[in-house]
Amino acid sequence: MVLAIVGATGTGKSAVALDMAETLIASGQPVEIVNADASQLYRGMDIGTAKVPVAERRGIPHHLLDVLDVTAEASVAQYQIDARAAIDDIESRGAVPILVGGSGLYVWSVLYDFEFPGTDPEVRVRLEERLAAEGNHVLAAELKAKDPDAYAAIDPRNERRLLRALEVIEITGKPFGSGLGAEDRPWRPSTVIGLQVPREELIARLDARVAAMFANGLVDEVRALIPLGIERGVTASRAIGYAQALGVINGTMAVAEAIDETALLTRKFARRQVGWFGRNPNITWFDASEAAIDALSALDARE
Numbered sequence: 001m002v003l004a005i006v007g008a009t010g011t012g013k014s015a016v017a018l019d020m021a022e023t024l025i026a027s028g029q030p031v032e033i034v035n036a037d038a039s040q041l042y043r044g045m046d047i048g049t050a051k052v053p054v055a056e057r058r059g060i061p062h063h064l065l066d067v068l069d070v071t072a073e074a075s076v077a078q079y080q081i082d083a084r085a086a087i088d089d090i091e092s093r094g095a096v097p098i099l100v101g102g103s104g105l106y107v108w109s110v111l112y113d114f115e116f117p118g119t120d121p122e123v124r125v126r127l128e129e130r131l132a133a134e135g136n137h138v139l140a141a142e143l144k145a146k147d148p149d150a151y152a153a154i155d156p157r158n159e160r161r162l163l164r165a166l167e168v169i170e171i172t173g174k175p176f177g178s179g180l181g182a183e184d185r186p187w188r189p190s191t192v193i194g195l196q197v198p199r200e201e202l203i204a205r206l207d208a209r210v211a212a213m214f215a216n217g218l219v220d221e222v223r224a225l226i227p228l229g230i231e232r233g234v235t236a237s238r239a240i241g242y243a244q245a246l247g248v249i250n251g252t253m254a255v256a257e258a259i260d261e262t263a264l265l266t267r268k269f270a271r272r273q274v275g276w277f278g279r280n281p282n283i284t285w286f287d288a289s290e291a292a293i294d295a296l297s298a299l300d301a302r303e
Helices: 013-026 076-092 104-111 121-134 136-146 148-153 159-172 176-180 199-215 218-225 242-250 255-278 288-302
Strands: 002-007 031-035 096-100 190-196 283-287
Touching: 002 013, 002 104, 002 255, 013 031, 013 096, 013 190, 031 076, 076 096, 076 104, 096 104, 104 148, 104 190, 104 255, 121 136, 121 159, 136 148, 136 159, 148 255, 159 176, 199 218, 199 255, 218 242, 242 255, 283 288
Parallel strands: 002 096, 002 190, 031 096, 190 283
Antiparallel strands: none
16 A cells, blocks of 8 residues: 655655654555656755755655756656656565655656646647747636636646646547546555644745745755756756745845745745645645554554
């Protein structure tokens, strides 16, 4: 069985996953963790993604961290292949995989029998022409009207994912997120644990985290990634925090402005995550402060 821990950014998913893993390991059950955060796929993007440092992983194997160069484009379809291969490998050794992350499309692509349709060059060109002429805000509004679930999961600034969602809708005549709902066939038996934090507390956490990221060297981290091509990276260069740090480096944004904008975008992203995960009835929700204990007790009760 696959365990999954989901929730908005800042709810402590990584720490809860490590606590659960340690508890299960102490009982004799091996556990390995699989990353489901799109930004943590990238090598060198550590501070701004809140990636757990190797020294703090408590000796528990982690998969799908630091697997992409900053010039590469993250792909949900490729992630599905890689994550399922990692899970198969983990289970072949008798260990329990814990899928951890807040990227809703990535999590659901693994847990549900979701197939990715092909591309249509004519549709893509037409959408790209509209994007250039009308702007991403117009296409984002169109996606919101056609597929609220996909809109909730996609950052409107991520033009590649925005275009892909609209392309799939036009090709298939179905919502882009239609394969990700609770009615879908599960790929593998799974238990999905959701972490909740009261809204005001979450906002305070997020603001403090953003401030700490800049204080702990986010701008220097991004500066070190420039020779590796982050400015050419379609996905990496637009990641929240990284785009703003690039602005500081390029002189188009003051540090205080970068912090404020990153905090604002992080709060908006968290709201989208709450909406996305909140629509799935298969998630069992726990207060983040006691999630590991409560979740394991609930799992024991089911067995």
